[in-house]
Amino acid sequence: MSRPAAGGAAVGAPRGAAVEITSVGRVFGTGRDAVRALEDIDLTVADGEFVSLIGPSGCGKSTLLRLVADLDRPTSGQITVFGRSAEQARLAHDYGIAFQQAGLLPWRTVRGNVELPLSLHGAGRAARARRADELLAMVGLTEFADSFPDQLSGGMQQRVAIARALAEEPSLLLMDEPFGALDEMTRERLQTELVRICAETRAAVVFVTHSIPEAVYLSDRVVVMSPRPGRIQDVVTIGLQRRPGESEQLREEDAYFDAVRRVREALHAGSGVPSRGVENR
Numbered sequence: 001m002s003r004p005a006a007g008g009a010a011v012g013a014p015r016g017a018a019v020e021i022t023s024v025g026r027v028f029g030t031g032r033d034a035v036r037a038l039e040d041i042d043l044t045v046a047d048g049e050f051v052s053l054i055g056p057s058g059c060g061k062s063t064l065l066r067l068v069a070d071l072d073r074p075t076s077g078q079i080t081v082f083g084r085s086a087e088q089a090r091l092a093h094d095y096g097i098a099f100q101q102a103g104l105l106p107w108r109t110v111r112g113n114v115e116l117p118l119s120l121h122g123a124g125r126a127a128r129a130r131r132a133d134e135l136l137a138m139v140g141l142t143e144f145a146d147s148f149p150d151q152l153s154g155g156m157q158q159r160v161a162i163a164r165a166l167a168e169e170p171s172l173l174l175m176d177e178p179f180g181a182l183d184e185m186t187r188e189r190l191q192t193e194l195v196r197i198c199a200e201t202r203a204a205v206v207f208v209t210h211s212i213p214e215a216v217y218l219s220d221r222v223v224v225m226s227p228r229p230g231r232i233q234d235v236v237t238i239g240l241q242r243r244p245g246e247s248e249q250l251r252e253e254d255a256y257f258d259a260v261r262r263v264r265e266a267l268h269a270g271s272g273v274p275s276r277g278v279e280n281r
């Protein structure tokens with residue numbers, strides 16, 4: 001993990017934006033079968049910023065995240081992560097990822113999966129065990145440390161994937177509906193944990209979700225995407241005051257409900273459904 005030293009700057013170089021997406025497009029296939037998944041995407045995610053992507057099914061949210069993660073390449077445009085190409089960032093392990101599919105190694109125990117990124121980067125056995133204990137406690141899976149992934153429910157597997165993504169306190173987290181399969185209580189608990197972890201680690205996050213309340217609760221800005229070809233239709237600044245240890249109370253505050261309304265209106269503005277109060281944004 002190439003996490004810069006405390007203070008926010010990598011040795012010898014300014015850290016810059018976490019993610020810079022410039023004029024990005026992605027077309028799948030060719031000719032009459034071509035699918036224009038993304039078009040003219042420009043977005044900068046600042047260091048330490050939490051940005052959610054929201055929009056109708058098929059608008060290209062996962063595609064955009066995969067491009068940032070260098071799991072796919074844009075047809076046009078450029079992406080940089082902390083000033084390097086997406087490929088260099090991937091090779092340098094600049095980010096942790098937690099996608100819809102947990103993607104665990106079935107032959108490794110829960111603990112073994114969580115420890116994997118740490119072992120890949122040479123952490124000692126005791127340090128790995130300590131960190132895995134912390135992470136498994138955080139996601140409520142201490143008792144399942146020695147289980148194998150196929151002995152867990154889908155939601156539990158997803159919690160292991162989240163713990164694994166957080167193992168090295170990455171400077172950037174890429175998350176594609178990581179809480180989608182969870183029950184509401186677990187989901188809220190992990191959202192709260194994620195807010196705390198981000199405050200502690202100052203990680204930037206790009207987070208795909210279908211849930212407006214989730215996007216609002218977690219994010220500094222919510223990027224609203226249009227139906228295919230996916231474009232950025234609006235960017236809603238959330239601006240909630242998150243106080244350490246009190247983030248649960250946010251869910252009851254007027255400012256939170258107001259932000260939910262603003263994101264809903266921005267989404268509806270692109271769907272042709274009339275919305276009131278957009279002028280308040």
Ligand SMILES: Nc1ncnc2c1ncn2[C@@H]1O[C@H](COP(=O)(O)OP(=O)(O)OP(=O)(O)O)[C@@H](O)[C@H]1O
Pocket residue numbers: 028029035037055056057058059060061062063064228
């Ligand atoms: N590998 C691929 N080959 C062809 N088409 C693809 C591929 N990946 C994605 N697409 C298409 O690109 C479009 C965007 O897909 P994507 O999965 O990014 O949308 P999404 O917004 O994440 O959807 P959802 O909210 O349903 O998960 C869709 O029309 C999809 O069918």
